Amino acid sequence: MNVPEQMHAMVLGAPGKPPQFVTVAVPKPKAGQVLVRVHACGVCRTDLHIVDGELSDPKFPLILGHEIVGTAVQVGDRVEQFRLGDRVGVPWLGWTCGQCRYCLQGQENICNRALFTGYTIDGGYAEYTVADQRYCFPLPSSYGDADAAPLLCAGLIGYRSYRLAGEKIERLGLYGFGAAAHIIAQVAAHQGKRVYAFTRPGDSDSQAFARRLGAVWAGDSTVLPPEELDAAIIFAPAGSLVPVALRATAKGGVVVAGGIHMSDIPSFPYHILWGERVVRSVANLTRRDGEELLAIAPQVPIRTEVQTFPLAQANDALERLRRGRIQGAAVLVMR
Ligand SMILES: [Zn+2]
Ligand SMILES: [Zn+2]
Numbered sequence: 001m002n003v004p005e006q007m008h009a010m011v012l013g014a015p016g017k018p019p020q021f022v023t024v025a026v027p028k029p030k031a032g033q034v035l036v037r038v039h040a041c042g043v044c045r046t047d048l049h050i051v052d053g054e055l056s057d058p059k060f061p062l063i064l065g066h067e068i069v070g071t072a073v074q075v076g077d078r079v080e081q082f083r084l085g086d087r088v089g090v091p092w093l094g095w096t097c098g099q100c101r102y103c104l105q106g107q108e109n110i111c112n113r114a115l116f117t118g119y120t121i122d123g124g125y126a127e128y129t130v131a132d133q134r135y136c137f138p139l140p141s142s143y144g145d146a147d148a149a150p151l152l153c154a155g156l157i158g159y160r161s162y163r164l165a166g167e168k169i170e171r172l173g174l175y176g177f178g179a180a181a182h183i184i185a186q187v188a189a190h191q192g193k194r195v196y197a198f199t200r201p202g203d204s205d206s207q208a209f210a211r212r213l214g215a216v217w218a219g220d221s222t223v224l225p226p227e228e229l230d231a232a233i234i235f236a237p238a239g240s241l242v243p244v245a246l247r248a249t250a251k252g253g254v255v256v257a258g259g260i261h262m263s264d265i266p267s268f269p270y271h272i273l274w275g276e277r278v279v280r281s282v283a284n285l286t287r288r289d290g291e292e293l294l295a296i297a298p299q300v301p302i303r304t305e306v307q308t309f310p311l312a313q314a315n316d317a318l319e320r321l322r323r324g325r326i327q328g329a330a331v332l333v334m335r
Helices: 045-051 145-152 152-165 177-192 206-210 243-248 287-296 311-322
Strands: 006-012 020-025 031-044 068-075 089-090 093-095 128-132 171-175 192-197 217-220 227-233 251-255 278-281 306-310 329-333
Touching: 006 311, 020 093, 020 128, 031 089, 031 145, 031 306, 031 311, 045 145, 068 128, 068 145, 089 128, 089 145, 093 128, 145 152, 145 177, 145 287, 145 306, 145 329, 152 177, 152 227, 152 251, 152 287, 171 177, 171 243, 177 192, 177 206, 206 217, 227 243, 251 287, 306 311, 311 329
Parallel strands: 171 192, 171 227, 192 217, 227 251, 251 278, 306 329
Antiparallel strands: 006 020, 031 068, 031 128, 031 329, 068 089
């Protein structure tokens, strides 16, 4: 396939400055890598944390973006999983060592040497990207490119958070009704859970959106739900929600922090944790999480709501995400 020498990309030169729309060289696939022509790339809150300098040691200069949907246009040596023309999904987990104690225990998500797409390796805010075939996914054919993109982080890491909230739960709270919650609400409702959605106070649009997607109740994060929760997942990056969610959770319940970054958690009285309640975080994803979620997605079926932006308007998409002005997920689409 014809691949140009140069491409457009949004490149982040340093933290605290917006990424710039520039022309750079198209990367070449090394052994085991696929060169992907990007069709769509989701915009994630993690991208904002990187732009804002809230995550340590990103690569610079950096091409953001870790929810990539595209087509394989070149393959390096020893690539067997994808052929030219195949659709490829590239997620946040980009490489692991396969040798550390975490990798050997099925916890590659917390590998000591892991590399992450759009953070420590270049991602998909570009017309082309390279990815290690072993961490890429084939995507269900029932999804268009832009519709599939949010499944690759909001879906996968949301699913891991949901999985670790416990199998036997009946009443699930979701704090922050953005890209991840809008996907997981559908999975949970499909599996017979009662979903309680919590939004920024007064955000009646997001509350109505949550009810449309299967939530039995939606309200402000400042109020208690009408019944106790068996588990809560906090997708919003606000540490103040940890004691709020604990107060809403029954004895033995789990509060999962699903984001990569959170503001400080305020101190809280021990009695809201007592009763064997658990607070835990979720970090990254394993390939197993990806395989499971992508198999479940067409069965539910999960319908993603996306708002698309051209690549050159990535900063506009990021700003709207920051202000809570995106319903569902923001996705960059390439021409
Ligand atoms: Zn993400
Ligand atoms: Zn490892």
